[in-house]
Each structure stands twice: as C-alpha cells, then as structure tokens.
Amino acid sequence: MSKHRHTTKKERAYGKIAVAGLLTTSVGLLATAGVYAGLSATATGAESVTSGSLNLQLSPDVGAGFSNFTGAMAPGDTDNVYVTLKNTGTLASAAGMTLQVAGSPVNALTNGSIAGEGLSIAATECSVAWTLATGTCSGATTTVLATTTASTLATAQALSNIPALAAATGQAAHIQISLTLAGTETSTNGTPPASTIQGLSTTLTYTFTEQQRTGTVTNQ
Amino acid sequence: MLCLTTTRACRTVATAAVLLLGVGLVPPIASAAGVHGQATGTEAMTAGTWGVHAVSTSFTFTVSTDQTVTVTNTGTIALSAESYGVTISRPLIGAPTFKLFECTSAWSANKCAGGSGTQIGGTLHSNSTTTVSISTALAVSGSLYLQWEPTGVSVATTITLSPQVTSPTQLRAAVKTNQ
Numbered sequence: 001m002s003k004h005r006h007t008t009k010k011e012r013a014y015g016k017i018a019v020a021g022l023l024t025t026s027v028g029l030l031a032t033a034g035v036y037a038g039l040s041a042t043a044t045g046a047e048s049v050t051s052g053s054l055n056l057q058l059s060p061d062v063g064a065g066f067s068n069f070t071g072a073m074a075p076g077d078t079d080n081v082y083v084t085l086k087n088t089g090t091l092a093s094a095a096g097m098t099l100q101v102a103g104s105p106v107n108a109l110t111n112g113s114i115a116g117e118g119l120s121i122a123a124t125e126c127s128v129a130w131t132l133a134t135g136t137c138s139g140a141t142t143t144v145l146a147t148t149t150a151s152t153l154a155t156a157q158a159l160s161n162i163p164a165l166a167a168a169t170g171q172a173a174h175i176q177i178s179l180t181l182a183g184t185e186t187s188t189n190g191t192p193p194a195s196t197i198q199g200l201s202t203t204l205t206y207t208f209t210e211q212q213r214t215g216t217v218t219n220q
Numbered sequence: 221m222l223c224l225t226t227t228r229a230c231r232t233v234a235t236a237a238v239l240l241l242g243v244g245l246v247p248p249i250a251s252a253a254g255v256h257g258q259a260t261g262t263e264a265m266t267a268g269t270w271g272v273h274a275v276s277t278s279f280t281f282t283v284s285t286d287q288t289v290t291v292t293n294t295g296t297i298a299l300s301a302e303s304y305g306v307t308i309s310r311p312l313i314g315a316p317t318f319k320l321f322e323c324t325s326a327w328s329a330n331k332c333a334g335g336s337g338t339q340i341g342g343t344l345h346s347n348s349t350t351t352v353s354i355s356t357a358l359a360v361s362g363s364l365y366l367q368w369e370p371t372g373v374s375v376a377t378t379i380t381l382s383p384q385v386t387s388p389t390q391l392r393a394a395v396k397t398n399q
C-alpha cells in the first residue's frame with residue numbers, strides 16, 4: 001500500500017516536470033517566432049544609374065589641322081589652321097569653352113622683352129566647314145577669341161560664343177585658328193638687336209576644355 | 221616594428237587604412253571624369269631673320285675716285301627695301317660731297333650695266349650723318365652693288381656705312397598661309 005502511494009507521487013512529479021518543460025519550450029518558440037516575424041518586415045525597390053561621358057574630339061576641319069608652319073615666319077605673316085571640335089561623349093557640353101596655349105620653350109616668341117613683340121592668336125568659328133583654298137567661310141562667322149598674345153593664353157582664357165556641343169546630334173564647331181607674329185626690329189649690317197625674336201623657334205600646344213552641361217533634377 | 225597581418229590588431233589597422241584610402245581616392249576620380257573634356261593640338265614655328273651685310277663699312281677718300289661695295293641679304297626673309305646710315309667726316313680742307321648709287325649687278329668701269337645706276341638719297345655733305353633708303357627688292361642671299369661717287373675731295377675724308385633693315389616695313393609682303 002505504501003509502496004503504491006510512493007509510486008504515484010513519483011509519477012505526479014514527473015508529470016509536473018514534463019508540463020513545465022512543454023510550457024517553457026512553447027514560450028520560447030513563440031518568442032522566437034515573434035522576433036523573426038518583426039525582422040523580415042522589409043520592402044525593396046531597384047534603380048539603375050549609368051553615368052554619362054564628356055569627350056572632346058579635335059580633328060582637322062579642312063587641310064592638315066594643327067601642323068607645323070614650314071619656312072621662316074616674318075612679322076605680319078599669318079598662319080591659319082582649321083580644326084573641328086566635337087563632343088563625342090554622351091553628355092552635352094555647356095556653352096563656352098576655354099583655350100590655353102603653352103609655348104615650349106615657354107619664353108620664345110611669347111613674352112619677349114620688347115613690348116608688342118611676339119605671337120598672337122585669334123579664333124573664329126564658321127557655321128559650316130571652312131574653305132581651305134581661300135581661308136573663307138561660306139556661312140556665318142563668329143569671333144570666339146579676339147587677337148590675344150600667346151603670353152596671355154599661357155593661362156586658360158574663356159572663348160566667347162562657343163555653342164553647347166550636343167553629343168546626341170554630333171554637333172561640331174568649325175574653328176579657324178590664326179597665328180600671327182608681330183615685331184618691329186632693326187638689324188644693322190646683318191646683326192639683329194640684342195633682344196630679338198629673329199630666328200627663335202617654339203612649339204605651341206593648344207588645349208581646349210569643355211565643361212559638362214548644367215546638372216539636371218529629374219522627378220519621376 | 222614589423223606589423224604582420226597575423227594579429228587581429230594589425231589586420232584591423234590594415235583594413236581601416238585600405239578603406240580610408242579607397243574613400244579618399246574614388247570621389248576625385250569620379251568627379252574629374254564627369255566635369256570636363258579636353259582636346260589638344262600642337263603647332264611649331266620658327267621666326268625668320270632679316271638684315272643686309274656690307275663687306276666693308278668704312279671708306280676713306282683722298283681723291284675724288286669712285287669706290288664700290290657689295291651688300292648681301294644674310295637673313296632668311298626676302299626684303300622689299302633697305303636703308304643705309306651714312307656718316308661723313310669733316311675734312312681739314314674743303315667741303316667735299318658724295319652721291320651713293322645702287323646697281324643690281326656688279327659695277328664695271330664705274331658703270332652699272334652701261335648706265336649710271338639708281339641714286340639712293342640726294343647729295344651727301346661732309347660733316348653730316350643721315351639715313352637714306354631705297355625700295356629695291358632683295359631675295360634671300362641676293363646682293364646689291366653700291367658705288368660712292370665723290371666730288372671735291374682733296375684731303376682724307378671718311379664715310380661710315382651702316383646698312384639697316386627694319387621689320388615689318390622693309391620685309392617682303394606679309395604672307396597668309398591656310399593649312
């Protein structure tokens with residue numbers, strides 16, 4: 001009799017333990033499930049962006065384009081070259097452009113000690129391609145750079161009236177670059193003055209820089 | 221100290237450095253690529269030289285006998301005109317005068333191709349300094365032939381000749397090149 005009572009008590013105790021274990025496990029699972037449910041409440045969207053490019057291409061318009069002046073240049077002479085500036089990128093450029101001319105050697109013919117001496121550069125745009133034989137424009141001309149000394153152009157200068165170059169339409173600017181030499185010097189018995197431009201050489205590097213069109217705001 | 225990546229501290233420092241470098245470099249590259257486009261072209265040129273050279277620049281006369289001199293374009297630019305500075309000394313006796321003539325060929329027996337040549341300027345007096353000019357085209361390496369024709373020389377009188385060329389007025393016409 002007492003043995004039977006002892007067995008019953010033992011079984012009750014095991015039952016309580018089992019119930020408690022089940023309850024704890026259930027609470028734990030429910031809590032875990034709740035946390036997972038909260039973390040997975042997300043929403044997604046996708047947007048792709050491709051950046052554009054801005055490439056300025058310089059090529060001969062007519063003739064040889066930028067090339068060396070053969071022979072000896074005398075004061076008053078003019079050397080015209082014809083180039084096309086084209087935006088081959090995917091972005092339009094802004095209206096306006098800069099031109100910098102670097103001389104090598106830097107001081108030959110560009111910043112002589114005699115006032116007014118040296119090289120000067122002017123640029124004119126034609127609405128159509130230039131006519132090489134005559135150096136004339138059959139369309140409309142626009143001055144984009146008035147005659148400017150090469151020494152001034154050692155620092156980039158803004159060109160005037162250069163239109164925006166729209167890449168999408170392949171728009172181009174037909175430019176005539178005029179290089180002139182100025183110098184008033186007297187040679188005596190075949191000898192130039194001590195400070196002279198005579199016989200000097202230089203290589204000019206023209207750098208055109210276009211700016212990207214103004215940034216746009218898109219609402220979509 | 222040698223910091224190898226075998227310790228956690230070193231790995232952390234190295235990783236941070238790489239990340240900072242990347243953050244610092246990427247924005248400038250991206251912005252520079254999108255801001256402007258450039259194109260360049262080069263052009264070389266050489267300036268010419270100009271001037272005429274006289275074989276002799278000093279002439280002494282003791283009698284009224286003609287003297288000649290050759291001047292040559294030693295520059296690389298053709299000329300359209302030339303000038304000559306002339307200084308005539310003051311003789312001890314008398315007041316001689318001089319005329320300067322030009323010929324495009326060598327003088328022969330004081331004659332220019334059988335003629336008298338072309339006078340440059342007027343009559344030049346002793347004890348004077350003046351500049352005379354003439355518009356004679358002269359090719360590169362070309363020569364002109366001058367002759368002094370004195371009058372009334374009785375004692376030593378010296379003439380100093382100074383050939384001059386001034387740009388751009390005495391150079392060939394300006395050239396416009398389209399290339």
